[in-house]
Amino acid sequence: MSPDPIRLPETITVPRTDPIYNCHAYLTKVPIRAIQPFIETFTKPGEVVVDFFAGSGMTGLAALMLNRRARLSDISVLGKHIATGYLMDAATPGLRAEANQAMAAARKALGTLYMTKRGSDGTKVEMIRTIWSFTYLCPSCRNEMVFYEALNARGGVPQRCSSCGTPFARRSWLRGDDVPVRVIVQGENGRQVAQEVCETDRRRMREALRDGRLLKVPSLPIDEDREMFSRSGLGRSGMTETGKFFSPRNSIALVELWRAINNVQDEAIRQNLRFAFTAILPRASMRYQWSAKRPLNAQNQTYYVAPVYFEWNVFDLYGRKVNAVIRANEAIFGGWDLFSTEKLLDVSYEIASAEKLIHLDDCSAHYVFTDPPFGSNIFYSDMNLFQEAWLPETTDHSREAVIHTTGKRKNGSAERYEELLRNAFSEAFRVLKPGRYMSVVFGNSSGRIWGLVQRALRDAGFKASPVHVALLDKGQRSVKGLNSGSEGVVTVDLILTVQRPPKGVGTERAVTLANGDTDSLIRAAIDELADDRPCNASHVYARTLRKAIQKGLLLDDLHLGDVLIALRNAGYRVDRKTGRLFGDVAHSSGTQST
Numbered sequence: 391m392s393p394d395p396i397r398l399p400e401t402i403t404v405p406r407t408d409p410i411y412n413c414h415a416y417l418t419k420v421p422i423r424a425i426q427p428f429i430e431t432f433t434k435p436g437e438v439v440v441d442f443f444a445g446s447g448m449t450g451l452a453a454l455m456l457n458r459r460a461r462l463s464d465i466s467v468l469g470k471h472i473a474t475g476y477l478m479d480a481a482t483p484g485l486r487a488e489a490n491q492a493m494a495a496a497r498k499a500l501g502t503l504y505m506t507k508r509g510s511d512g513t514k515v516e517m518i519r520t521i522w523s524f525t526y527l528c529p530s531c532r533n534e535m536v537f538y539e540a541l542n543a544r545g546g547v548p549q550r551c552s553s554c555g556t557p558f559a560r561r562s563w564l565r566g567d568d569v570p571v572r573v574i575v576q577g578e579n580g581r582q583v584a585q586e587v588c589e590t591d592r593r594r595m596r597e598a599l600r601d602g603r604l605l606k607v608p609s610l611p612i613d614e615d616r617e618m619f620s621r622s623g624l625g626r627s628g629m630t631e632t633g634k635f636f637s638p639r640n641s642i643a644l645v646e647l648w649r650a651i652n653n654v655q656d657e658a659i660r661q662n663l664r665f666a667f668t669a670i671l672p673r674a675s676m677r678y679q680w681s682a683k684r685p686l687n688a689q690n691q692t693y694y695v696a697p698v699y700f701e702w703n704v705f706d707l708y709g710r711k712v713n714a715v716i717r718a719n720e721a722i723f724g725g726w727d728l729f730s731t732e733k734l735l736d737v738s739y740e741i742a743s744a745e746k747l748i749h750l751d752d753c754s755a756h757y758v759f760t761d762p763p764f765g766s767n768i769f770y771s772d773m774n775l776f777q778e779a780w781l782p783e784t785t786d787h788s789r790e791a792v793i794h795t796t797g798k799r800k801n802g803s804a805e806r807y808e809e810l811l812r813n814a815f816s817e818a819f820r821v822l823k824p825g826r827y828m829s830v831v832f833g834n835s836s837g838r839i840w841g842l843v844q845r846a847l848r849d850a851g852f853k854a855s856p857v858h859v860a861l862l863d864k865g866q867r868s869v870k871g872l873n874s875g876s877e878g879v880v881t882v883d884l885i886l887t888v889q890r891p892p893k894g895v896g897t898e899r900a901v902t903l904a905n906g907d908t909d910s911l912i913r914a915a916i917d918e919l920a921d922d923r924p925c926n927a928s929h930v931y932a933r934t935l936r937k938a939i940q941k942g943l944l945l946d947d948l949h950l951g952d953v954l955i956a957l958r959n960a961g962y963r964v965d966r967k968t969g970r971l972f973g974d975v976a977h978s979s980g981t982q983s984t
């Protein structure tokens with residue numbers, strides 16, 4: 391197949407807001423609409439698309455919706471569980487009926503643990519959510535400060551002890567027990583109201599603490615040799631097991647709901663319901679953050695618990711998630727003509743390390759679209775434990791492609807990562823038909839990591855100059871930068887498309903980046919800022935990388951930090967809240983900036 395890659399857009403901007411994307415979180419998913427133009431360009435209907443870092447299976451869904459076959463694999467047990475959930479098309483009436491039955495059975499088994507009294511009229515109602523707060527012990531007056539009560543009028547962090555005025559220092563003050571501070575119920579007029587915590591609530595919480603079903607909550611240790619142990623400060627907070635992140639009441643509700651779901655007979659419905667269950671776990675836990683304006687999602691890339699957090703009614707979350715699954719099913723399968731015999735439903739998912747794709751024959755794939763882990767940014771297997779505690783297996787992370795920055799596994803980690811990527815790309819080369827293409831999504835702020843990817847592609851035998859380099863703008867900060875608020879964050883990834891040379895054609899070698907090239911490349915990318923689209927440093931970095939790649943230069947010395955310095959020297963400033971560039975700057979070419 392000889393595609394016309396020029397027809398692919400230079401920049402792909404896809405907001406992460408579609409019903410499929412949002413149905414079940416998985417770290418760094420690539421939206422289906424970003425993948426589809428590539429599959430359409432490089433394959434024909436019926437051909438085989440491979441993704442060996444498949445995660446939640448978005449490549450498989452994109453292929454399925456375009457009537458291509460897909461062969462997915464990953465080491466991630468959670469990824470396979472999510473992809474399987476997406477691929478199960480349970481009929482809506484049956485799914486809704488079974489979900490309602492499961493929730494009714496679990497509610498009955500939970501008994502009165504969620505029940506409270508509505509303050510305004512004394513009616514018994516189910517709590518919708520309870521707000522909990524950290525407490526801190528003032529080192530001067532020894533009084534307990536309830537963080538929530540000490541927030542300022544705009545919800546800002548307390549500055550001083552509310553009793554004696556000693557300046558508050560979150561890191562050094564000792565923590566006391568967390569306390570419930572407000573309960574949200576449905577008011578008499580149908581609108582939600584926040585009320586004080588009453589004695590009934592406290593009694594229910596004590597009952598839940600003594601409930602024997604707490605022993606049945608599946609829980610996995612997040613121990614010291616896990617990178618996220620230190621990155622999330624778990625030793626300090628004592629949150630060293632996944633089960634500790636759930637309140638006693640929510641633990642029991644989850645245990646009962648999981649039991650009811652697993653009793654469902656119909657396979658497709660059961661898988662959809664299990665998928666909806668693992669999708670709500672972060673929000674059903676203390677990781678669901680309260681904020682003065684609106685709830686803030688659990689941070690999927692860390693085990694962070696905010697000083698004010700929710701205990702959210704599991705059934706409220708689950709009912710809404712089942713509706714989201716129905717909407718996602720409709721988006722994936724709704725357009726299908728059920729009577730068409732042409733429609734393929736041929737997507738498989740293996741648990742396998744990308745280094746050894748034994749499930750794939752030589753020259754069996756028409757196209758590879760894949761999104762490897764980006765160096766040391768995210769520890770998938772550590773974060774997966776949270777959901778995998780409820781699944782029969784956990785991810786074997788011994789060959790995870792990631793660069794450790796702490797602990798025993800740090801030494802030699804970058805070398806292992808490079809070797810793993812090289813082996814993975816060699817496998818891609820082996821399974822691809824000669825003359826066919828592989829697109830790799832990648833993002834990193836370090837030229838060293840980019841250089842490593844570039845070498846791994848070249849060593850595997852792919853042609854050194856990509857046939858296409860697209861900017862993938864996911865429309866918001868990357869997970870790595872969510873709470874940094876700074877400019878040094880990669881929000882734009884590249885999608886490099888390389889070719890396995892046709893039979894009889896050799897590969898070229900990339901030349902070394904010559905001194906001085908870095909500056910001129912960055913300057914050229916800055917000069918392109920004349921268009922008036924909002925832009926951050928990451929856009930400029932991605933453009934610089936693209937220019938270097940297109941010239942066949944190695945990327946090792948091209949860091950996001952260099953771009954930031956060059957932007958500052960050129961008179962640009964960065965809005966620290968949005969990361970956007972601003973400044974009234976004259977370009978070297980004479981044009982005006984944004």
Ligand SMILES: C[S@@+](CC[C@H](N)C(=O)[O-])C[C@H]1O[C@@H](n2cnc3c(N)ncnc32)[C@H](O)[C@@H]1O
Nearest residue numbers: 419420443445446448465466743744761790791
């Ligand atoms: C960037 S994510 C892919 C996300 C995916 N594009 C999606 O849409 O969900 C990278 C994936 O690589 C996986 N991974 C890490 N090491 C691996 C290995 N040695 N073999 C296969 N997969 C691996 C991780 O489990 C993770 O799911």
